[in-house]
Amino acid sequence: MPGRHGWGGRGHGRHLPARRHMEPFLLLLVARKPSYGYELIQELGEMGMPGVAPSLVYRMMRQFEMDDLVLSDWDTDTAAGPARRVYRITADGLMILQDWAEQLEDTVNVLNDFLRAYEQLEHPEK
Amino acid sequence: MPGRHGWGGRGHGRHLPARRHMEPFLLLLVARKPSYGYELIQELGEMGMPGVAPSLVYRMMRQFEMDDLVLSDWDTDTAAGPARRVYRITADGLMILQDWAEQLEDTVNVLNDFLRAYEQLEHPEK
DNA sequence: AGTCACTATGTACATTTAGTACATAGATGT
DNA sequence: ACATCTATGTACTAAATGTACATAGTGACT
Numbered sequence: 001m002p003g004r005h006g007w008g009g010r011g012h013g014r015h016l017p018a019r020r021h022m023e024p025f026l027l028l029l030v031a032r033k034p035s036y037g038y039e040l041i042q043e044l045g046e047m048g049m050p051g052v053a054p055s056l057v058y059r060m061m062r063q064f065e066m067d068d069l070v071l072s073d074w075d076t077d078t079a080a081g082p083a084r085r086v087y088r089i090t091a092d093g094l095m096i097l098q099d100w101a102e103q104l105e106d107t108v109n110v111l112n113d114f115l116r117a118y119e120q121l122e123h124p125e126k
Numbered sequence: 127m128p129g130r131h132g133w134g135g136r137g138h139g140r141h142l143p144a145r146r147h148m149e150p151f152l153l154l155l156v157a158r159k160p161s162y163g164y165e166l167i168q169e170l171g172e173m174g175m176p177g178v179a180p181s182l183v184y185r186m187m188r189q190f191e192m193d194d195l196v197l198s199d200w201d202t203d204t205a206a207g208p209a210r211r212v213y214r215i216t217a218d219g220l221m222i223l224q225d226w227a228e229q230l231e232d233t234v235n236v237l238n239d240f241l242r243a244y245e246q247l248e249h250p251e252k
Numbered sequence: 253a254g255t256c257a258c259t260a261t262g263t264a265c266a267t268t269t270a271g272t273a274c275a276t277a278g279a280t281g282t
Numbered sequence: 283a284c285a286t287c288t289a290t291g292t293a294c295t296a297a298a299t300g301t302a303c304a305t306a307g308t309g310a311c312t
Contacts, residue, residue, distance in 0.1 A: 018236040018272090022147045028244055038289050047243075048236040053271065058291060081288040101244045109236050110144040110174040111230055116277040117173075118154055118227045146298090148259050179300065185264060207259040208307040 024100040026060055030070055031097055034088035063085055069093035141251055150226040156196055157223055160214040163187060187213055195219035
């Protein structure tokens with residue numbers, strides 16, 4: 001049973017680090033260097049987002065391509081194993097990425113306000 | 127047509143500040159002092175999340191109550207206008223709130239890593 | 253009395269996003 | 283032949299989010 005916690009209710013308690021911000025992360029990764037799904041999944045893990053389901057990454061990358069944020073080519077030779085679909089960012093992708101970076105900056109500010117407000121709460125002495 | 131932006135595609139470009147983190151904000155607000163939907167909406171606005179649809183707040187608060195994170199009573203007398211459903215936080219709610227605060231701290235760290243990585247990207251000179 | 257504005261809460265529906273389960277397949281080693 | 287690792291993807295399901303609308307009390311103005 002996923003997503004459970006002790007507290008009687010249900011539905012809360014997920015919120016693994018920054019899953020809700022995976023899109024900008026993926027786009028940043030391909031902006032740094034062209035890459036493919038399987039590798040992106042590992043890199044996400046290294047950036048603090050481990051355990052992302054492969055299908056989510058593949059789906060997101062295809063959506064990016066439909067939105068012209070990235071382009072892809074097949075790489076059949078460089079590696080052992082099956083062919084890889086290698087994505088690289090487009091000019092549109094770079095613009096969107098900048099947008100997202102600015103929005104995430106705002107988000108971080110708002111979140112910091114939240115954390116400050118939380119700390120000023122009177123906590124019951126344990 | 128909501129959610130559009132110039133870039134040919136669709137589906138990106140929303141991400142108003144921290145909408146995706148509204149739940150912790152609401153719970154924090156009622157932790158600070160008992161409050162009711164209409165007031166919460168205004169307070170969210172002051173905290174950097176303006177324009178939240180009322181129905182979202184009411185629904186979320188009812189969900190919180192179902193999960194025993196808050197309790198509510200009707201306040202019929204104190205104010206002019208229709209009766210208010212006043213929420214106050216429970217012990218369970220405080221525990222969850224602490225959980226969420228810790229998770230948001232992690233999120234902020236991951237997001238800061240992202241922003242740093244973004245800045246280190248070689249930007250094309252404009 | 254009628255109606256407008258503001259306060260206040262909620263339901264019903266539709267859309268979007270996220271998550272799970274499963275299917276396929278190439279290359280390498282035993 | 284079979285297992286394992288690499289690699290990509292489809293189909294289905296569940297959850298979150300957003301939009302539109304319905305209801306109603308109070309006060310001020312005409």
